[in-house]
Amino acid sequence: MRAARLIKMVLLLQARPSMTGAELARELEVSERTVTRDALALSEAGVPVYADRGRAGGYRLVGGYRTRLTGLGRSEAEALFLSGLPGALREMGLHDAASAARLKVSAALLPSLQDASRSAAQRFHLDAPGWHREPRTPELLPAVAEAVWDDRRIRARYRRGDSEVERGLEPYGLVLKAGVWYVCARAEGTFRVYRIDRFASVDVDGEVFARDEEFDLPRFWEERAAQFARSILRTEVVVRVTEAAARRLPHLIDRAAVSEALERAEGPDDQGRLTVTLPVESHEVAFGQLFGLGPDLEMLEPPALRARFAGAAERAARLYRDGSSTTGSAPSEASAPPSPP
Numbered sequence: 001m002r003a004a005r006l007i008k009m010v011l012l013l014q015a016r017p018s019m020t021g022a023e024l025a026r027e028l029e030v031s032e033r034t035v036t037r038d039a040l041a042l043s044e045a046g047v048p049v050y051a052d053r054g055r056a057g058g059y060r061l062v063g064g065y066r067t068r069l070t071g072l073g074r075s076e077a078e079a080l081f082l083s084g085l086p087g088a089l090r091e092m093g094l095h096d097a098a099s100a101a102r103l104k105v106s107a108a109l110l111p112s113l114q115d116a117s118r119s120a121a122q123r124f125h126l127d128a129p130g131w132h133r134e135p136r137t138p139e140l141l142p143a144v145a146e147a148v149w150d151d152r153r154i155r156a157r158y159r160r161g162d163s164e165v166e167r168g169l170e171p172y173g174l175v176l177k178a179g180v181w182y183v184c185a186r187a188e189g190t191f192r193v194y195r196i197d198r199f200a201s202v203d204v205d206g207e208v209f210a211r212d213e214e215f216d217l218p219r220f221w222e223e224r225a226a227q228f229a230r231s232i233l234r235t236e237v238v239v240r241v242t243e244a245a246a247r248r249l250p251h252l253i254d255r256a257a258v259s260e261a262l263e264r265a266e267g268p269d270d271q272g273r274l275t276v277t278l279p280v281e282s283h284e285v286a287f288g289q290l291f292g293l294g295p296d297l298e299m300l301e302p303p304a305l306r307a308r309f310a311g312a313a314e315r316a317a318r319l320y321r322d323g324s325s326t327t328g329s330a331p332s333e334a335s336a337p338p339s340p341p
Contacts, residue, residue, distance in 0.1 A: 002038075005030070009038055010047060013061045020058040035059075130178050137181075138196040143204055144183050147171050153205035159198045169194070170209040173217040177225075184220060191215070193224055229254040233279035237286050238301040240273050245296035252289045253278060275300070287312075 005028055012019060012027055021032040028035065039049045039059055048062035138144075147154045148171045157164050169185040176182075181196040186209075233254060241249070249258045257279045265274040280286040283305045290297055291312060299309040 006038055006042060009035075010042065010061075013049065013059060014065075018052070018058040018060040024059060136197065138199070140199045140202045141181055141196050143202045144171060144196055144199070145174060147202075147204050148174055148183070151208050151211055153207050153209050155203045155205060156194070157200040158194060159200055164200055168205075172211065172215055175217075175221050184217060184224075186212075191220060193221075226256070230257065232281045233257055235280055235282060236277050237280055237283070237290075237299065237305060238275065238277050239290065240267075240269075240275050240298040240300055241293070242271075242273055242296040245293045246274060246276075248293060248296075249276075249278070253280065273298075 009024060009028060012024065019027075021035045024035045025032045028038075030038075036051075039051060042049045048065050049059055050062045051057065051059055144154065146152075151170075154169050154171055155166065156169055157166050167187050169183075169187050171183050171185045172191070173184045174181060175184060175193075183194050183196055185192060185194060246262060249262070261276050261278050262274070265276045267274040269275075278286075280289070283302065287305065287308060290299070291309060299306045
């Protein structure tokens with residue numbers, strides 16, 4: 001934390017002729033006494049921070065001092081902002097550029113701060129894929145990533161079901177969601193989202209396209225992801241749930257949709273259960289999502305799905321009832337295998 005604060009203090013003083021202790025304290029979110037100690041530490045490390053005394057005084061850098069953050073190429077500078085994502089950098093083909101950028105920045109730091117990159121890497125790591133899922137890097141990802149960085153049009157063949165379609169795309173940005181890579185691109189004047197692992201071929205056009213400067217990748221993805229989550233909820237089921245099941249529903253179905261459904265729920269009844277109309281993708285998917293809630297959830301409608309729940313519950317009860325005399329008693333907590341994280 002202090003290393004980052006010292007660097008920020010130097011950069012602030014580089015950007016302005018002079019700053020008071022109060023101004024620095026406000027920008028750095030520390031006390032003025034801490035600013036005084038930090039200025040002394042920088043001075044002792046060779047950074048010429050000078051303190052002017054008096055009411056109009058403040059701190060400044062002597063002789064136009066600048067940090068030595070020089071020699072960064074464009075690709076290195078861009079990769080540096082992604083240096084906390086080592087796996088993603090490798091998959092996009094930017095690992096070497098990021099390594100070179102880190103080395104140049106480390107060489108420009110004060111000797112006391114040169115372990116900052118290693119200490120940060122040992123304290124933060126992003127593992128994007130979900131549990132129990134083997135991540136696969138799309139073969140064409142580096143080509144798409146290069147086109148994104150250079151604002152170059154691509155011609156892509158995209159698998160859609162059993163067929164392929166060809167599209168001319170202006171690739172604006174990449175998104176890594178739960179281990180799956182997507183490209184947000186403009187096609188025929190409309191922004192769309194494509195899964196990169198469904199590209200059969202990608203040809204990078206030499207033509208550079210003009211980006212729409214109002215395009216905001218995080219906002220676009222958030223809006224499109226919310227639309228997608230709602231669009232797949234094409235039917236409904238009616239269930240009666242305990243308080244425990246109601247708490248678990250947002251982890252099984254779209255959180256916003258569940259929240260709205262619970263607000264419209266009927267009850268609670270004399271056993272504390274709510275009757276909820278839930279939007280679901282399909283009855284088949286609903287069975288897989290909800291049957292695991294066991295006796296905390298009762299399927300009410302549609303009748304065919306209720307019958308399926310009842311049949312599955314009866315088969316499970318029969319399995320444990322009939323097998324109890326041959327399989328022995330259930331293992332104790334001490335001998336049971338550990339649960340996955």
